[in-house]
Amino acid sequence: MTQAQLAQGISPLLAVRDVSVVFGGIVALNGVSFDMHKGQILGLIGPNGAGKTTLFNCLSRLYQPSSGDILMDGASILTRPPHRIAEIGIGRTFQNVALFPNLSVMDNVRVGTHARTSSDIISDSLRLAWIRRSESSINKKVHEILAYLDLEDVAHTTVSGLPFGTQKRVELARALAADPKILLLDEPAGGLNHEEVHVLGDLIRRIRDERGMTVLLVEHHMGLVMSIADHVVALNFGKKLAEGTPAQVQVNPDVITAYLGSKDQ
Numbered sequence: 001m002t003q004a005q006l007a008q009g010i011s012p013l014l015a016v017r018d019v020s021v022v023f024g025g026i027v028a029l030n031g032v033s034f035d036m037h038k039g040q041i042l043g044l045i046g047p048n049g050a051g052k053t054t055l056f057n058c059l060s061r062l063y064q065p066s067s068g069d070i071l072m073d074g075a076s077i078l079t080r081p082p083h084r085i086a087e088i089g090i091g092r093t094f095q096n097v098a099l100f101p102n103l104s105v106m107d108n109v110r111v112g113t114h115a116r117t118s119s120d121i122i123s124d125s126l127r128l129a130w131i132r133r134s135e136s137s138i139n140k141k142v143h144e145i146l147a148y149l150d151l152e153d154v155a156h157t158t159v160s161g162l163p164f165g166t167q168k169r170v171e172l173a174r175a176l177a178a179d180p181k182i183l184l185l186d187e188p189a190g191g192l193n194h195e196e197v198h199v200l201g202d203l204i205r206r207i208r209d210e211r212g213m214t215v216l217l218v219e220h221h222m223g224l225v226m227s228i229a230d231h232v233v234a235l236n237f238g239k240k241l242a243e244g245t246p247a248q249v250q251v252n253p254d255v256i257t258a259y260l261g262s263k264d265q
C-alpha cells in the first residue's frame, strides 16, 4: 500500500494505541502506537529484548497490556478473551510451530476452520441438516486452502513426519482456514534455509495480493522484512524507535545505532 493511499484518510484496520506492558519492575513495552491498514504487510523489528514478542502476545491476546488499547475496526480487542481472537478475525502462527503432530495435514487445517464455526455435541450427533451443510463447506474450504498452499500431496500425511519448512506452511494453512482479517506471523523465517525463506517471502506476498490479507510479521531476518514489508515499525527497549517504509527505516540513525553490536541481524 502506498503512502498516498494511506493518506486518503482510510481508518486503520488495526490501531495500537499507547500500549504499555510492565512485568514486575520490567517495562517491556512503553507507550507504543502505530496503525495497520488493510492489505498492508507490516514488519515489526528490533534487537533482542526490544518488546516484539510482548507486543505480538498483546495482539494475539495472550498478554493484557498494563495500559493503552488495541482497536480492530475501531473496537477494542482487549475485552475479548484469548480463545475468541479467531472470531474477531485474528489468525496467528507460532515461532516453533504448534500443530497437532499426530494428526494429518488435512485434519490440522480442518481445526483452523472450526475456529470460526459453531456446533455442539447434540447437533453434531443428530447430524442436523445445517451441520451437514457446514461440514461440506468446511471440506471445500480445507481443499481450497491445501491446493492454494501446494499441500495436496501431503494432505493425508501425519504432520510429525514432514520437514520443518512444510510444517510451517501447514501452520499458515491452518491460520488461513479461519478466514482471518489479519495474519500475525511470529518469526516465520526461523529455522528455514535461504531458499525456503525466499519461497516464504513470495508466499506471504501472494497471500496479501491474492487474498487481500493484512499481515504483521515479527522477524529477525532483515532480508525478508525489507523485501516484503510495505511498512516497518522498529522497537528498542520497549519504545517505538522509528517507523516508515523499509528504505526509510533502514537508514534511520537510531535504528542503525540500536542494531550496532548485533552484526548477525
Ligand SMILES: Nc1ncnc2c1ncn2[C@@H]1O[C@H](COP(=O)(O)OP(=O)(O)OP(=O)(O)O)[C@@H](O)[C@H]1O
Binding pocket: 023, 026, 027, 028, 046, 047, 048, 049, 050, 051, 052, 053, 054, 055
Ligand atoms: N513474561 C515475562 N516476564 C518478565 N519479563 C519479560 C517477560 N516477557 C518478556 N520480558 C522482558 O520484556 C522485555 C521485552 O522482551 P520481548 O521478549 O518482548 O522482546 P523481543 O523483542 O521479542 O526479544 P527477542 O528478539 O529476543 O525475542 C525483555 O526485557 C524481556 O526480558
